[in-house]
Amino acid sequence: xxxxKLTNTRTRRKEAFVPIDPADVRMxxxxxxxxxxxxxxxxxxVVVFDVLYRLLRHVYGSRHVTYVRNFTxxxxxxxxxxxxxxxxxxxxxxxxxIRARTEETIGWYHAxxxxxxxxxxxxxxxxxxxxxxxxxxxxxxxxxxxxxEAAGHVLxxxxxxxxxxxxxxxxxxxxxxxxxxxxxxxxxxPMDFVLWKPxxxxxxxxxxxxxxxRPGWHIECSAMSAALLGESFDIHGGGIDLQFPHHENEIxxxxxxxxxxxxARVWLHNEMLQVEGKKMSKSLGNFFTVRDLLDQGISGEVIxxxxxxxxxxxxxxxxxxxxxxxxxxxxxxxxxxxxVTQSGTAASEIVTAIADDLNTPEALAxxxxxxxxxxxxxxxxxxxxxxxxxxxxxxxxxxxxxxxLGLLLPEIGEWLEIADEVGERIMxxxxxxxxxxxxxxxxxxxxxxxQLEAAGVLxxxxxxxxxxxxxxxxxxxxxxxxxL
Ligand code: AMP
Ligand code: ZN
Numbered sequence: 001x002x003x004x005k006l007t008n009t010r011t012r013r014k015e016a017f018v019p020i021d022p023a024d025v026r027m028x029x030x031x032x033x034x035x036x037x038x039x040x041x042x043x044x045x046v047v048v049f050d051v052l053y054r055l056l057r058h059v060y061g062s063r064h065v066t067y068v069r070n071f072t073x074x075x076x077x078x079x080x081x082x083x084x085x086x087x088x089x090x091x092x093x094x095x096x097x098i099r100a101r102t103e104e105t106i107g108w109y110h111a112x113x114x115x116x117x118x119x120x121x122x123x124x125x126x127x128x129x130x131x132x133x134x135x136x137x138x139x140x141x142x143x144x145x146x147x148x149e150a151a152g153h154v155l156x157x158x159x160x161x162x163x164x165x166x167x168x169x170x171x172x173x174x175x176x177x178x179x180x181x182x183x184x185x186x187x188x189x190p191m192d193f194v195l196w197k198p199x200x201x202x203x204x205x206x207x208x209x210x211x212x213x214r215p216g217w218h219i220e221c222s223a224m225s226a227a228l229l230g231e232s233f234d235i236h237g238g239g240i241d242l243q244f245p246h247h248e249n250e251i252x253x254x255x256x257x258x259x260x261x262x263x264a265r266v267w268l269h270n271e272m273l274q275v276e277g278k279k280m281s282k283s284l285g286n287f288f289t290v291r292d293l294l295d296q297g298i299s300g301e302v303i304x305x306x307x308x309x310x311x312x313x314x315x316x317x318x319x320x321x322x323x324x325x326x327x328x329x330x331x332x333x334x335x336x337x338x339x340v341t342q343s344g345t346a347a348s349e350i351v352t353a354i355a356d357d358l359n360t361p362e363a364l365a366x367x368x369x370x371x372x373x374x375x376x377x378x379x380x381x382x383x384x385x386x387x388x389x390x391x392x393x394x395x396x397x398x399x400x401x402x403x404x405l406g407l408l409l410p411e412i413g414e415w416l417e418i419a420d421e422v423g424e425r426i427m428x429x430x431x432x433x434x435x436x437x438x439x440x441x442x443x444x445x446x447x448x449x450x451q452l453e454a455a456g457v458l459x460x461x462x463x464x465x466x467x468x469x470x471x472x473x474x475x476x477x478x479x480x481x482x483x484l
Pocket of ligand 1: 271
């Protein structure tokens, strides 16, 4: 069996992965808060853990892996989005508006992550479907002396859990110094965090022993993972930004509620995504959603390839240059994969690279090597005619190897045809412009150029009437319609 090695944040070491039960390998990933479209950074953990999910299914069998990723559907940001709609004159009740917002966002999330070729997890629990389990867990924590009620809130008593901070390797005092903790007069310790809080007016709330209220964010993951994966499971993941406080708090809650269990044995964290060397933020104007990119004609497969170019434990930089490189590579790879229908075997060097702490850059390098060797064989076949009858088997193995990374899947391959059609249309328009120039009809030529620019296409005139064009960052294929 392939040995999988993973860097466990908890032990800060790369360790051989040994599942609790190889017949049911269990993994939990913190999912999105569903108030808006996923931004590009949110897609990174989805792709990283999809690669791991595919590897676990390959090694243990697809029926022997359970992957859970939650939807946080109760949150201030969701309430704010619904309130904004109500204030803008929407006649629906706040409750209806909240439900509509979360449903709509979950639909977007599915569509966007499907486009990246990410398999849907086995379970996608919504927090609001697990409120009774959260209430039970909170009551249990109070009974065990790890939580207390104060001013309608229930708080976790951090000082009751001496191991608090172990995941990040920091003491409670260090964390207090470094964190922006919410100071509240009813907290025994500034680090104590909310398990339950009161809900006012027509905001979402549930009856509980502590009055009408709603859960804190951290208890959601502790309750849902226990309900679906048990008190001990194998892998817990998320972005590194969640390590503290979210994951520390999950550990405190789960380990205090179930002291005989392990909670999650392996903690895996992906590093953050940046854009052209800068933090992605609305104020810098480099903030975009997955859907923004898809709408610009950058396919989900290209986005996935760019992500895989960087190891998940390193910060990754999203750049236009990488997009060009990814697209050119996938175009070549899909070019040879086209007609092959037989199924192959994933190459051992690809599986080994992925199994080595998800070394996707090395797996991509191995795929490049496989591609080169296939094209060399093809050249020899073309030269020596039938000395080698076919490279069909090699290509089938190549495609299956790429699919281990979620690339070259038929369901995410349509982009190439669309891109080619769009490319032909741009070329047709650009030729019409050149012809207009050559006929000295400069007003038509200038109009076409301006319209292409408005669609985000930059035209360069080469010598002898040659045409080169480039898709700019604002490319919008819909704006090509009606230019000619
Ligand atoms: P959120 O909805 O903000 O809780 O984030 C959902 C997931 O996206 C979490 O696993 C975060 O760690 C992850 N995430 C958020 N921003 C980034 C980023 N810039 N790069 C990588 N992962 C991110
Ligand atoms: Zn979580």
